[in-house]
Amino acid sequence: MTAAGTRVRAAAATAALAFTLILGACGDGTEDTGNAGGGPELAATGAYIPEPPTDAMAGGFLTVENTGGTADALVSASSDIAGTVEIHETVDNAMRPVESLPIPAHGRLDLSRGGNHLMFLDLTHKPVEGDTVAVELRFETSDPITLDVPVEAATHTGE
Numbered sequence: 723m724t725a726a727g728t729r730v731r732a733a734a735a736t737a738a739l740a741f742t743l744i745l746g747a748c749g750d751g752t753e754d755t756g757n758a759g760g761g762p763e764l765a766a767t768g769a770y771i772p773e774p775p776t777d778a779m780a781g782g783f784l785t786v787e788n789t790g791g792t793a794d795a796l797v798s799a800s801s802d803i804a805g806t807v808e809i810h811e812t813v814d815n816a817m818r819p820v821e822s823l824p825i826p827a828h829g830r831l832d833l834s835r836g837g838n839h840l841m842f843l844d845l846t847h848k849p850v851e852g853d854t855v856a857v858e859l860r861f862e863t864s865d866p867i868t869l870d871v872p873v874e875a876a877t878h879t880g881e
C-alpha cells in the first residue's frame with residue numbers, strides 16, 4: 723500500500739467516526755423535531771423586574787423555553803444596574819443561591835414569584851417602574867441571550 727492510500731483510508735475512517743458521533747447524539751431516545759444539530763434552542767420570554775422597595779436588591783422573573791432536543795442550564799447572569807446577579811431558588815419560603823438551573827429538552831425553566839428568580843445585588847440605583855434594565859443570561863451550552871427587561875409595578879406578577 724502507498725502512503726497516499728493510507729492517508730485516504732484514515733480520512734475515510736475519521737469521516738465515518740464523525741458520522742457515528744452525530745447519529746449517536748440524536749439517538750438517545752429524545753424525539754427529533756428537525757433541529758439538525760440536536761442541541762438546545764433557547765428563547766427567553768415574559769421577563770420583568772418588579773420595582774423593589776429599596777435599592778438593596780431586586781428580583782427578576784422570566785421564562786426560558788427550550789424547543790431543542792438537548793437540555794441546557796442557566797449558569798449565570800449579569801446586568802448594567804447590578805454589581806452581582808445571582809440565580810436563586812426558593813425552598814420553604816427561604817431563597818438561596820444556586821450554581822445553575824436546568825432547562826430540560828423540549829421544556830422550560832420558569833423564574834416566577836415564590837420560586838426560582840434572578841437576584842440583582844449591589845445595585846447602582848433603585849430601578850423604578852418604566853425603566854428598562856439590560857440583562858445578559860449565560861448558559862452551559864447555548865450562546866448568551868441579552869434582554870431589555872422592563873421594570874413593572876411592585877405588585878406585577880407577569881400575568
Ligand SMILES: [Cu+2]
Binds near residue numbers: 817
Ligand atoms: Cu433571591
